[in-house]
Amino acid sequence: MRSRNPVFSRRGFSRDNGYAGFNTAPQAGGPAVGTQANPYAQGNPYAQPSGNPYAQNPYAQQDLQHGAPQAPVTTGRMTMDDVVMRTASTLGLLIVTAALSWALLPVDNANIGRSYGIGIGAALVAMVLAFVQSFKRKASPALILTYAGLEGVFLGVVSSIVDNRIASGAAMQAVLGTMAVFAGVLIAYKAGWIRVNRRFYGFVMAATLGFILLMMVNLLFAVFGGGDGLGFRSGGLGIMFGIIGIILGACFLAIDFKQVEDGIAYGAPREEAWLAAFGVTVTLVWIYMEFLRLIAILNSND
Numbered sequence: 001m002r003s004r005n006p007v008f009s010r011r012g013f014s015r016d017n018g019y020a021g022f023n024t025a026p027q028a029g030g031p032a033v034g035t036q037a038n039p040y041a042q043g044n045p046y047a048q049p050s051g052n053p054y055a056q057n058p059y060a061q062q063d064l065q066h067g068a069p070q071a072p073v074t075t076g077r078m079t080m081d082d083v084v085m086r087t088a089s090t091l092g093l094l095i096v097t098a099a100l101s102w103a104l105l106p107v108d109n110a111n112i113g114r115s116y117g118i119g120i121g122a123a124l125v126a127m128v129l130a131f132v133q134s135f136k137r138k139a140s141p142a143l144i145l146t147y148a149g150l151e152g153v154f155l156g157v158v159s160s161i162v163d164n165r166i167a168s169g170a171a172m173q174a175v176l177g178t179m180a181v182f183a184g185v186l187i188a189y190k191a192g193w194i195r196v197n198r199r200f201y202g203f204v205m206a207a208t209l210g211f212i213l214l215m216m217v218n219l220l221f222a223v224f225g226g227g228d229g230l231g232f233r234s235g236g237l238g239i240m241f242g243i244i245g246i247i248l249g250a251c252f253l254a255i256d257f258k259q260v261e262d263g264i265a266y267g268a269p270r271e272e273a274w275l276a277a278f279g280v281t282v283t284l285v286w287i288y289m290e291f292l293r294l295i296a297i298l299n300s301n302d
Helices: 059-067 080-104 110-136 141-165 170-190 198-226 233-263 272-300
Strands: none
Touching: 059 233, 080 110, 080 170, 080 198, 080 233, 080 272, 110 141, 141 170, 141 272, 170 272, 198 233, 233 272
16 A cells, blocks of 8 residues: 555555445455556455455354354454554654754744754655655555654744744644644545545546646746746745645545555555555645645735
8 A cells, every 4th residue: 555645656455446435345356447557446455366355264254154244353454543543653753843843943043044954854854765665565664753753853844934934823724724624534535525436536646746747847947047936836826726735635635545445444454554644644744734835825925
């Protein structure tokens, strides 16, 4: 399972592409459709040849013979509790390091250069670690937690700069906005208002690719031409692209929820919960940064 975030990817769990709610029983078997780049066209890596993901569990076989299938007795499978605990650990470490960097790395005129340099350095190392994890076949808890800690350092410095020098209270507003998006997407997904299928995934990935390319072009123009580049991150265009970025982040949250749902349904190994936590963390960081940038733009325009 790899992250479906704007930068990273993880393998999907589903094979039959029956995008139902949390209570839908998984199906296995049948030919794969599409290319390997589409996670909703891949085979289920945890499905058994018989079509029952828990076919090797004798207790599950007995339950099937006597009526409705029961939860498998086999241990070592990913559960929702595992995902929640790993995600809480990852986000908790990120929040702690963000708070420490906010407190220990001042952003006054005398220290802002040093603090900002430390924050950017931490972000670059975190990006490298994230790419390394995205290409690993198995989750590395140490790698994921180190990424979260370094990302927290960067977020703490950037949040402090925006909050103290551009818009007072911006960090708390961005946190509340991120929490609201997370809760809204979760409610909409569980209610069935958002259905993550191949069309949804393809549209989100195409839109995100275009979004990232535009931001990269804007950054290049800003570095070599000075100013705000093409203006995609300032003024009216900056506000529009900030809103688009938040919407894309919300779409990736829905994809992350689908990945977790499929992983639990197909009996993914427990260590896959770390990859789920990693994917959700990257998505939430994306949404938070877009909110923070949007708030900064709105205040700079006042």
